[in-house]
Amino acid sequence: MTRPTEHEVLAAVLQIRADSLQVLAWQRALPPDSGRWALPGGRLGDDEDVERSVRRQLAEKVDVREVTHVEQISVFSHPDRVPGPRLIATAFLGLVPSDSDPAVPADTAWHPLTALPPTAFDHAAIVEAAHDRLRAKLSYTNLGFALAPREFTISALRDLYAAALGHPVSATNLQRVLTRRGLLEPTGEVSPPGPAGGRPAALFRFTDRTLRVTDAFAVLRPPSEQLRGAVP
Amino acid sequence: MTRPTEHEVLAAVLQIRADSLQVLAWQRALPPDSGRWALPGGRLGDDEDVERSVRRQLAEKVDVREVTHVEQISVFSHPDRVPGPRLIATAFLGLVPSDSDPAVPADTAWHPLTALPPTAFDHAAIVEAAHDRLRAKLSYTNLGFALAPREFTISALRDLYAAALGHPVSATNLQRVLTRRGLLEPTGEVSPPGPAGGRPAALFRFTDRTLRVTDAFAVLRPPSEQLRGAVP
DNA sequence: TCCTGTTTTCGACTATCAGTCGCAAACAGC
DNA sequence: GCTGTTTGCGACTGATAGTCGAAAACAGGA
Structure with a gap:
């Protein structure tokens, strides 16, 4: 006999605005944590996996066509991460090109990561994890x-x-x-x-607008990868 | 009114045995997928997060003290990934040093990744994801x-x-x-x-038996990191 | 028109690091 | 003592990153 458990998806959508890295959030109007800022997301639907779900949920806050890249980050599953029935979250990183300025609802706004307003639940940790992932992947992929x-x-x-x-x-x-x-x-x-x-x-x-890992590390690289093409 | 959904954790525990990378699995005795090989894991408990849960579940198959490293990989959430009630899985990578040979139950055995027996559900994809993660992290961390x-x-x-x-x-x-x-x-x-x-x-x-990221990528490294110590 | 300030572009230099090779060192067995 | 085997280590080469400085290409004002 287990405690009722729901599953949600949450996305930290990042964009560079005015030379500063910002995250999309909406201000909660109802308890719990009313007044605090939350990441877009919501309950997982019966007929969708988490990847489809996060795209559907994002569509409620922003034009998803502007979100160039979506990537799974991590599961947040502390039993008391939100009050009430248990809620497990799969967190995502979303990226928006700096030249697009998608329309957002009235309760939604961009906030610099360096000056986050009070955030709901454990959403600050999710933003942190998304930022870490972005920094890492900028280094060894074409995620730029x-x-x-x-x-x-x-x-x-x-x-x-x-x-x-x-x-x-x-x-x-x-x-x-x-x-x-x-x-x-x-x-x-x-x-x-x-x-x-x-x-x-x-x-x-x-040249490529799909994710590609570009860095191969030397220690792990096969010695003498292969002979260069024999074409003169 | 949503479909009843449970949450499980699954671990691909890897070890190098006889110069070959192998994974720990147990053979299912009951339907569905009876006779096929499954990864250790099980339902998430009410009072634990996924990290605690995977360690508890692993203890049923192997001495967890031998599992040096456990790391979250990804969520597998396809609505029909298992028959019956919906089951969402958080997958983990576990690593065991090559000099330990932990005792395992009678239904459990090691299998080379290159010659996997028929696997249950989507567990083959989880093993694949764990292997990818291991390869990547060996390159830029001290995960060895x-x-x-x-x-x-x-x-x-x-x-x-x-x-x-x-x-x-x-x-x-x-x-x-x-x-x-x-x-x-x-x-x-x-x-x-x-x-x-x-x-x-x-x-x-x-020198260090805790995970450390060691590679910094050049493009992203701060120029002129800092002056070398002034000590003569 | 010429001069100055600004920004971009590009080549050169240097240090570091990886891939490779080859030889010396240190053992076992005969 | 000789041979075969494995480890250890230095040297060479090529590739790459960090830095610097000069030249190119523009706007604006004297």
């Missing part, structure tokens, strides 16, 4: 495509990475590394210079 | 400590990594990389040579 606009300048991309990672990034190294990995390609066009003038910046895009 | 004995020779460690990764590993590079990262230290002793003679191998151990 999910935060960046379709086309961008190198310095805009540098600012994006710096905001997501929380520390300065070298534009020279960023361009060189992403290029060598085959993730970046020039569009051939240039963006108009800023208000202070300056050389017009070349525009780039990600 | 959870697979290796307390003390080992470099060539034994090379064989361990090769079995877990599925491809040959250079002993020279492995030692150099792990040493530079500060993960390896010599015990000062040597192991007796093998039956064919040969130079006695020096023994090493991991």
Whole structure:
């Protein structure tokens, strides 16, 4: 005879807004934790798995077509994580490109991770976990495509990475590394210079807009991967 | 009015046995899927979170003190992943050092990942996910400590990594990389040579037996991390 | 028109690290 | 003592990252 248990999905949807990493949340109007800010989500439906469910629930708060990337993070299952009947949460990370500004309901707003308002339940820990995952994956995957606009300048991309990672990034190294990995390609066009003038910046895009792991670690890499193609 | 839903935990416990990566499973005696092999696990208790639950459930199949590392992998939540009432699974990866041979019940046995017998439900996918996670984490963490004995020779460690990764590993590079990262230290002793003679191998151990992420990626590393200590 | 300030772009230099190779060291067995 | 075997270790090479500085390309004002 077990305690009644429900299952919910929750998403920490992140976007870079004004050079600062922000998360989408809505303000609870009813107890428990009324007035506090909660992540979008809700109960798992009978005919959907957690991946389908989180996309459906997100659609209630934001245009899901703007959410480029959705990824499972972790299960939060403390018996008393919410008052009342037991509720187990599968947490997700969602990413929105910085050039889109999807419409959101009146109770919903973006908040910088560095200045979160009071959050409901254990949602602050979920945001933390999502941020950690983002930082890690930016390093060894092409996940930047999910935060960046379709086309961008190198310095805009540098600012994006710096905001997501929380520390300065070298534009020279960023361009060189992403290029060598085959993730970046020039569009051939240039963006108009800023208000202070300056050389017009070349525009780039990600070659691939689906997640790809790019870093192979040396110790683990097969020695002498394979001979280079014999074509002259 | 939602369909009754239960929550279970499942663990893919991996160990290197005879230079081959193997997984612990038990053979089902009752329908559904009787005769097929299943991962250890079971229903989530009322007063435990998934992490506590998986350790409790594992204790029924193996001495949990031998399971050095337990880590959450992913949620498996397809509505029809098992027949009957809906059952959502949180999957875990467990690791056992290669020098321990824990006692297991009569219905339980180790199976090489390369020659899995017929598996129950979606458990094969869980094993696959656990293997992927292990491969990835061996590369950028000190997770090797959870697979290796307390003390080992470099060539034994090379064989361990090769079995877990599925491809040959250079002993020279492995030692150099792990040493530079500060993960390896010599015990000062040597192991007796093998039956064919040969130079006695020096023994090493991991400096740290708790999980540590060791690789920092260059693009994301703060430029000029910090000045070296001013001590002469 | 020319000069200055600003921003981007790109090449060069250096340090670090990984992949490879080869030899010396240290054992067993004959 | 000789041979075969395994480990240990240094050296070389190529690839990659961190840094710096100069040149290119623009706007605005003198």
